[in-house]
Amino acid sequence: MTFNTILIVGGGLIGSSIARAAKAYDQAKTLYITDNSHSACSAIERLGIADGVSEGQADYFASQADLVVLCVPPGRMGSVAEKIIPNMKSGAVLSDVGSIKGAVIEAVTPFLRDDITFIPAHPIAGTEYSGPEAGSADMFKDRWCVLTPTKKGLPETKQLKDFWQGFGSQVSIMTPKRHDIVLATTSHVPHLIAYTLVGTAVDMEKVTANEVVKYSAGGFRDFTRIAASDPVMWRDVFLSNREATLEVVDRFIEDLTALKRAIRWEDGETLLEHFAKTRDIRRRIVDAGQDSAEPNFGRHD
């Protein structure tokens, strides 16, 4: 057991998964959850995944916790930190699960105290569903969790690493800046593009929404899953990781424009060359255990 008492602030998809995993993998003696939604709190109680639940008072169990994990949308991290940090006990560890790190650190830092240690974290896991019912104890198994400690060699970093490894996660350490550009590439821009494409398809005057639905198995449906993710969280991610997102989007638009030109000029060689190289990265992802090799992700039609 890495921490005795844990407080999860925000019992949604990720928060409730940490709660389940902490129990399943024996990583906490006592686990509390606070959430500002009434229905989420009822669900958490019904699911029995916490030793105590408090509605609307983020800091309710803060004074008892050895580890507090902020699992709220990036845009709420600052205000929640402001409320909780003054009530935390001396020597406790504060962490989060935000999909961006630079902006979260910036929002939390003004409220930090010398006697607590803040280790920002980002478990790269999730599904398109939201809320406590969607969580699972194995959400983080075989997935990577990135820690972006602001100081080197802290014993608390080692402790938090053990905590995440206890769930079956692999842990890597990088700077907040590097995290934000890597994740802009592998997560944020893919989401932005999926949201955009689904919107474009729905707005095409020449094609009805009904047709888009009927013929979605040709590729479109895979985008709709990603574009069904929590809208509030993603708005916050894009606004908080603005610079890196825009940098990757610009690169993507450049590349798309080049392929567009190849199509317009019937340059089949350029297309083929580009398409052939993308297969290799798929194979590497499957080999690395980051996706299923079954066709359609194992989806059985």
Next chain:
Amino acid sequence: MTFNTILIVGGGLIGSSIARAAKAYDQAKTLYITDNSHSACSAIERLGIADGVSEGQADYFASQADLVVLCVPPGRMGSVAEKIIPNMKSGAVLSDVGSIKGAVIEAVTPFLRDDITFIPAHPIAGTEYSGPEAGSADMFKDRWCVLTPTKKGLPETKQLKDFWQGFGSQVSIMTPKRHDIVLATTSHVPHLIAYTLVGTAVDMEKVTANEVVKYSAGGFRDFTRIAASDPVMWRDVFLSNREATLEVVDRFIEDLTALKRAIRWEDGETLLEHFAKTRDIRRRIVDAGQDSAEPNFGRHD
């Protein structure tokens, strides 16, 4: 049984699936496959999914077939039609499974004879895998198959409709032009975008390919599946459906530019409004039986 003897030209993912389905659903008495690849022919023989296999001679069984289905990449439809049509028996039906219809019709039409009927078709099904081993008898179950007959009220259209419905497919009829813009939206542009994004990520100097692989579960991996599809087929699709593809891509770039602007100007409302509306189309796709509602398409991490 709708057709007595069937010839499948090209025994890859789709061709071999038709062969399997025709046997499993009792839609053919005799079924032949021709393919110009030696390894594909060996695999088809080993799998035992055809009553006869011919390597390199597309027209080998053509004189016996009541139905010939061209299952080759769009760019090869014309040359294969030229070879096969003179050898087809009078009264037979010719069809195909090309992902674009206008260009296939244009390529095949010069070789048509008055005593055979050409009914273009497109079953909207598939996976990211290629080749005869990747096929399955239930590939077309609950999926849509679009027929684009060039004349109205043909009895052969009804016959081919029965054939596809026999596999559990739903059949719809539309003009080639409409098919090509609808599929540009639901399939061709999604593939182009997936291919582009995977290329962009791999080429980012600031992010290593290793990092892209490790952190792919944040959304990127879903794109790599689509971008692992057969490169030759997709090159042909884009070149053959140039006009519609470019029209949808331009709309997509417009929309992406608008969201980019919203991010740059921190206009959270525009982002939220856009992201919220895409959830509904996901729900409709699941309700229409065109995708699994399980998280991650039922992929178990």
